[in-house]
């Protein structure tokens with residue numbers, strides 16, 4: 365059972381020793397202590413942001429109070445209190461099958477000062493997180509990434525993909541269903557609770573998703589201090605015929621010189637069911653004076669493509685989004701439901717050791733898995749790296765495709781059985797950044 369109170373877990377001694385050997389200090393940062401502002405300054409600088417105001421820092425503090433903040437200091441510097449490395453993490457949960465979740469060690473705010481790059485600081489911080497997470501019983505770690513080149517070396521690999529969507533509203537023409545319920549504008553102040561409520565229902569059904577948090581929703585609602593377009597945020601909620609609020613769209617409209625070609629930017633569109641989704645997309649596409657609708661983190665093949673006359677009016681740019689890293693093979697593979705029976709021996713290579721070994725995955729006709737360590741002498745039928753296994757976990761990619769890329773080795777018939785069993789009940793998606 366994963367420990368959910370990550371704030372009390374000790375610092376990883378291996379990372380502390382590695383950093384000390386370079387004259388660096390590795391410390392936990394208290395969100396309510398004096399180390400917080402310098403920590404936050406270092407994070408903002410790492411992500412190329414400006415210096416934050418007191419209001420912005422207070423806003424960030426509200427979220428970061430619940431997180432494990434760790435920093436690396438070079439005390440010989442001009443500003444010894446400002447970290448040269450930052451990372452934060454927290455106990456989240458990953459939906460692995462509709463209605464089913466696994467504890468997830470979520471990582472964010474990974475920055476290293478540009479003056480201290482490529483000296484192994486990130487390596488020490490990420491290694492420290494993975495060892496701490498594994499020791500605390502987390503079977504899976506996860507993050508979202510700025511660059512696809514960084515995290516593969518630590519066994520992370522994409523497990524859920526998302527599309528950035530643009531719709532040329534002049535071409536699209538709605539042909540989708542007519543939703544029977546109603547849309548109403550809701551005031552900005554009411555957006556946070558409403559988005560939270562709808563998203564909670566959505567994320568629990570969608571493999572690859574994680575819960576949001578108050579700060580994330582305040583940002584989407586335009587209520588975060590320093591948000592220059594906050595005043596322009598509008599929201600509409602959808603209620604079905606029975607009065608249940610099943611969808612919400614939060615957006616801004618960017619004005620263009622051509623008055624009929626303004627751009628509607630979706631900040632959030634969460635819908636519990638197809639009916640709410642149709643109502644909200646139709647509202648966006650048919651909005652007066654809007655020539656383009658833009659939305660991020662949509663399903664790989666966005667459902668709205670099937671609801672317009674000209675599907676090419678909807679362009680979708682696919683990107684890897686949720687990167688996962690299996691730390692405990694039985695815990696991770698046992699956390700989801702499968703589509704069919706399977707009995708297979710996997711040989712997993714993991715240079716960091718966590719998932720290394722030979723494992724037997726047995727799935728019964730009921731879709732429930734039992735994973736045990738196999739005898740090393742047992743012939744393995746599938747050979748793969750921990751990254752490949754992490755990508756396969758939710759069924760977002762087929763083992764056959766990874767085999768084509770040389771990342772999985774198995775006989776053709778074994779690959780077919782694996783793919784059949786791993787077929788997800790819903791395509792994995794992560795609909796927020798973290």
Ligand SMILES: CC(C)(COP(=O)(O)OP(=O)(O)OC[C@H]1O[C@@H](n2cnc3c(N)ncnc32)[C@H](O)[C@@H]1OP(=O)(O)O)[C@@H](O)C(=O)NCCC(=O)NCCS
Nearest residue numbers: 410474475476481482483484485486487508509510513514
């Ligand atoms: C990405 C970042 C954290 C790396 O920190 P770092 O301390 O320089 O990394 P390390 O020295 O520990 O590097 C470890 C390995 O990762 C590689 N690496 C580091 N950053 C990389 C990058 N951006 N692209 C590709 N490889 C990278 C290093 O070359 C090294 O490889 P090696 O072990 O094969 O020699 C740092 O460059 C940074 O703060 N970038 C801006 C903020 C950011 O993008 N953070 C990531 C958020 S998801």
